Amino acid sequence: MDAIRIHMNAAVSDATDNILNFRNQEIPLRQLSITFYLKYYDCLTIGKAVARARATHSHKLDSAEFIILPEKKLQYCTIDDRRRNGKQLMTFFDACTDAFAGLTRLHLRNLKLAETDIPNIIATCKRLEYLRLSMCQTEDSVLQLQVEHPRLVELDISSAGLELVELPTEPQTIWVQPECPKLLSPVLQNLQVLNLDELPEGRDIAWTCFFLEAAPSLKEMCITVWDHWHYNLTKLTIYGFQPNENFMGYIRHVMEAAVNLEDISLYDRKVLECCEVLDPKIEVAPSRYPQTIEEQELLRKQIIEGLVMASPHIIHFRS
Structure with a gap:
C-alpha cells in the first residue's frame, strides 16, 4: 500500500470518527456510505465510530454502506494475498459486528474466505439489502447460502471463480442475471x-437467449417451465403418438411434474375417412408407432431414463 493511499485511508478514518462522534446531534443522520482500504486500525476506527452512531441514531439511519478495498492493487495480488485479505476482513468483522449489523449495503473485493465466512456475514448483517462480491473466492468452489434473510434482495457475484452457488428456497422469486x-x-x-x-x-424467459450468443456450438436447448408440482393429474392420454423427441420429451416432463401419475395411454394416429380422398401428390410420412413388444419395451426405457421414481409399467401402448 503506497504512502498516498495510506494517508488517504487515515484521513477517511479520522473524518468518519469526527463526523459521527462530534457532529451536531440535532442534525439527523439519514445515509452513510464509506469507502476505505482494508487496513486494520483504520477499519477499527471506522467500525467503532459507526457502531456508536448506530447505537445513538439507529432510528434515523436509513441506509449504511461499506465499500471495502484491498491494500494491494488487483494485478499484484496473489492467492496468498487474497487469503490474507480474507483473514483481515474477518478480524475486522469479528471486532465490529455491531457496525456490520446496521449495514444495508456491503461491497467486498479481492478476498479468499473460509466456507462459512460469507454465510456468517449475511446472518450478522440483519439489515443488509445488497451484497456485492467482486473477485471474492471461497476455499471451496461451491458457495452454499442456506441463510434465510428477511431483507437481502440483491446478490451481485462477479469474477468469483465459483463452480456452483446454492441458494435457499425462499417464498420470493430468485432472479439470476447471467454474465455478458x-x-x-x-x-x-x-x-x-x-x-x-x-x-x-x-416470468420473463427472454434472458435464456443469452446462451445463443455465448454458446456458438449449441445444438439442442430444452426449457421446462412450471410453478408447482401437479398432484391431481393421474392419467395422460395421447392420440397420434410418434416415437420422436417432441412426444417423448413432453411425456418425460409430465412424468416429472405429475408425481401421482398412474396411467399413460399412447395411441397411434387416428385414420379418418377424409384422409382417403387426399391428393395422392401430398406425401404423408408413414407412422412409426411401435408395433412389437420389443419396440414398446425399448421406448419405455428411453422415456423413463434418468427419471427418479418413474415406473415404466404406467406407460401403455394402446391399439
Missing part, C-alpha cells in the same frame, strides 16, 4: 446440449 455473453464464450464455446429446468411460470 462475451465473457462466457470461452467457457461455453463447446456446449452443445442445454437443459433449463423449473423456470418460474409467468
